[in-house]
Amino acid sequence: MAALVLAQHSTSPAERLKDAAAVAFIALLLGIPMIGLTTVDQGGALRIATRWPTLCIFVGVCFAGRLLLRYAIDRLRARKQARERSAVSAPTVDQATSPLLTWIGWAALGISVALPMLFSENRYVVDTATTVLIYVMLGWGLNVVVGLAGLLDLGYVAFYAVGAYTYGLLSTQFGWGFWQALPLAGAVAASFGILLGWPTLRLRGDYLAIVTLGFGEIIRIILVNWTELSGGPNGIASIPRPSFFGLPFKPPGDDPTFASFFGLEFSTNHRIVFLYYLILALALLTNLFVSRMRKLPIGRAWEAIREDEIACKAMGINARNVKLSAFAIGAMLGGFAGVFFAARQGFISPESFTFNESAIILAIVVLGGMGSQLGVVLASLVLVLLPELGRDFAEYRMLLFGAAMILIMIWKPGGILSHREPTLRYRADGGRR
Amino acid sequence: MSAPPPLLSVERLTMRFGGLLAIDDLSLDVAARKITGVIGPNGAGKTTFFNCLTGFYKPTVGSVRLNHPQRGVLRLEQLASHQVARSAQVVRTFQNIRLFPQMTVLENLIVAQHNALQHASRFSLAGLLGLPGYRRAEAAAMDKAVGWLQRLGLLDKADTAAGALPYGMQRRIEIARALCVDPLLLCLDEPAAGLNPRESSELNELLKHLASVEGIAILLIEHDMSVVMNVSDHICVLNYGRKIAEGTPADIQKDPNVIKAYLGEEDADELRADEMRTDAPTDPEAVR
Structure with missing residues (x-):
């Protein structure tokens, strides 16, 4: 052999x-x-x-x-x-951000802003783009935990569920609006992050992954079984949709609506487009927040924990607090995405928060390149659009999906974008950053 | 032993792992602004001793007191490892280099100043908003990092990933990173392992400079006798977890117990002090 x-x-x-x-x-x-x-069957005998x-x-x-x-x-x-041999001779140090990547980033932003205008009549495109953006936001949130802090979290969907259910309950039971519930749901999700993190962060690698996997399932099973709170498998229905600064997207009635206020003809597309811009804004805020955090001491400490926890302790860094903060912030961002999800669907049930979702979000982070913000966008595009485009292939589409993931991992083992950009430089413009 | 009270005093320290007595009733004083060498054959308990000092192990018995000029007497054996570095300012390096390999050299040194920066960033709020107080703190951290990089001749590598640099440089980066924590006592675990002769003589100069000019006490585990004998003010020899000799380098080189521990009983007569130097470069522990 x-x-x-x-x-x-x-x-x-x-x-x-x-x-x-x-x-x-x-x-x-x-x-x-x-x-x-x-x-062969020949006259009744084989x-x-x-x-x-x-x-x-x-x-x-x-x-x-x-x-x-x-x-x-x-x-x-x-x-x-041959490539490696030529690469050794070429200088590899101090490479600055590739201008191509910056360009791709801005182009992606431009396309995403213009998309609803280009496809204003095509509800399917805008809807799919909204789904992509939800995954982008979830990917950016999980990137804090997995990509930066290096803590393998297989139960991230739990925080997404906590956010969604917090909004679902607050809105249906107490009549809270989207914008009121958003910060609270984020805070609740963050506290769940700390609740999970506190006892488990002494675990490493595979062990942490198993515990987080269990945590994700616990949350889902609680949601299925605690019928009085969560409505069980029936979920929570008729969750109010977000309004445009108090103006609802409704057919014209007594109260001013979005369409009547702006003197537009009522169209269901308004809400779809509004939801799209809402998630785009939330996702961009998330991106801004995470990339800013990464350049702060806490962000560098996250990365240092990923690189070597013992060395961190020897430098006087409280590793437990740093990991907890990563967990809490990742959970908070997941919670925000959950609120948006609940508001967009108008209906949530434990069905939407299975392990499969956690796996897809994790796949987005890993395929994108751990810690890379733009990589998450590209990976979400691939992972959400592939199954959509593959609808024609019916039962083969998951096969296609798996094959694409394997191919990406062979072609780029570190993810689509594996280049790490330093958080600060000595030599940028002659001396100071 | 001079008149002023020692910076660090270790008393009757014992570390037991099940049936193994890794450190046996060790007492040792470390003077401020001086270099104290800790030597001994492989497996003598030197690194275990460091782990006990810096909170990575909890000693079975014994106390480690640090006379902190501002904070009074601190009991290091009761502190967690990050508190040892943060409150007691006792900072260590590792025998098998532990850098943050994917981060740049400069980032490594900035991470070492995490606590000061985190405080200045007011739990990231001031940092997120980019308030001037945080910016100043960041600029100061940058200056300190750049200062040490310059002193250690690493400035041109500041923006290179630390893991991509050669071994000798990584050793120096680890020392520079430890220095960024503002140590009172710097514990170096085999800093000369894997260095070429020129690099180790540069290391000698650096260590002397740190102790005499910067006023940092140094506790040094080292197998390279050309380093230990040259720079140490005081040497403690361990064997099987027990202190077998203590004194100035000249005393140690003549001590019959030390010679016995290093070369064994029979060869002891033939040994002259300078032969101990042959021990270092081929030492298997050096490549760890």
């Missing part, structure tokens, strides 16, 4: 032939019972028939496929080595 292991050195044609022959031999052994022999030509084709395909694969791997490896 040793021949099957991908050899580290590049191989000669003779070695490749030998390797492919070994694979073909194994294919033959496996193929005789599976392909070469088959049962008889064994042989299919040698099919088996020959199978073995031949395996042989040729292995030969091609070997060849492709060798070529790729040679090219990679």
Whole structure:
């Protein structure tokens, strides 16, 4: 079997032939019972028939496929080595932000602002873009915990749920508005973050991941079973939609509405577009907040904890507080996104907060490149749009989705954007930052 | 031993891991503004001793008192590791370098000033708003970091990721980072391991400068005798967790117990003091 292991050195044609022959031999052994022999129903009795030509084709395909694969791997490896050799000679230090990335960032902002105007009649596009932005915001929130502080959190959706349910309950039970509930829901989610973090942060890596996974499930199961509070599996319905500074998006009636106030013809699209701009504003605020935090002492401490916790302690940094702050702030941002989600859907139930969501948000952060803000945007686009675009492929779309994720990880193991931008520089304009 | 009270006094320190006695009844004084060397064969308990001083281990028995000029006597064995650095200003480096590898050299040094900066940023509120008080604190932190980088000849690497630099430089960065915490007592765990002769003689100069000019007391674990014998004012020798000798470098080089511990019983007669130097470069612990 040793021949099957991908050899580290590049191989000669003779070695490749030998390797492919070994694979073909194994294919033959496996193929005789599976392909070469088959049962046929002949007059009520089963008889064994042989299919040698099919088996020959199978073995031949395996042989040729292995030969091609070997060849492709060798070529790729040679090219990679050549690239590495040339990279060593080139100076790699002190590279500033790539102007391309800055450009992409501004272009993405411009497109996202202009999008509802370009597609004002196409509700589907604006709706999908809103979903993308929710994931972008969640990704930016989780990025604080996973990307910056390096704490693997598999239960992030719990904070999203806490935010959504806080708004759902406050609005339906106490008549709170969106803007009143937003800060409180953020605070509640942050306290849940601390509640989870306090006992678990002495755990590291895999162990923390398991506990957070459990926490996410606990929250979901509580929501399913505590019927008096959460409505159980039926969820909370008729959650009020956010209004435009007190002007609701309703057909014209007695009270002034958005359409009547601005003298517009009533259209359901107004609300869709308003929701889109609302989440865009929330997401941009999140981005501003997180990228600002990253350049503050607390943000640097998050990254330092990710890099080496023991060294942090030796520098006098209270590691527990730093991790708790990362958890609380990540949870708060998740809570904000949850409030928006509840306000947009008008209906929430535990169905929306399964582990699957946590996994997708985590995938966005990891695929985007841990700690990269723009990477999160690109990864959300890929992960939300792929299943949407893949609707034509029906049951194959999740297969496509998985394949795309694997390909990204092979092509860019550090995520789409893995370059880390320093939080401050000595040499920027001659001396000071 | 001079007249003024010692900066740090370790009394009857014992550290037991199950059946293993890693440190056995160790008492030691560390004078302010002086360099105290701690030497001993591999496994003598030197790093365990550091871990006990800096709050990473809780000693089984014994006390570690620090005479802090402003805060009075602090019992280090009762403090958590981050408090040892923060309140007692006892800062350590690690035998196997522990930098923040993906962060730049400058960022490493700024992170070391976290507590002062965090205080100035008023739990990030003033920092988020970019208030002048925080900006000043950040500029001061930057100045301090740049000052040490300049002193240690690392300024041209300030914006490079720390993990991408060669080993000797990483050692110096770790020392620079520790210095940014404003230590009263700097505990260096094998700072010369893996350095070439030129680098280790630069290290000698630096350590002497830190003690005599900057007034930082240094506790030094080192296998490289050319460093220890050259810079130490006082040396303590450990073997199997027990202190077997203490005194000036000249005393230590002549001490029969030390010679026995390093070279074994039979070879002891043949040893002359300078032969101890051959111990260092091939030491297996040095590559850890």
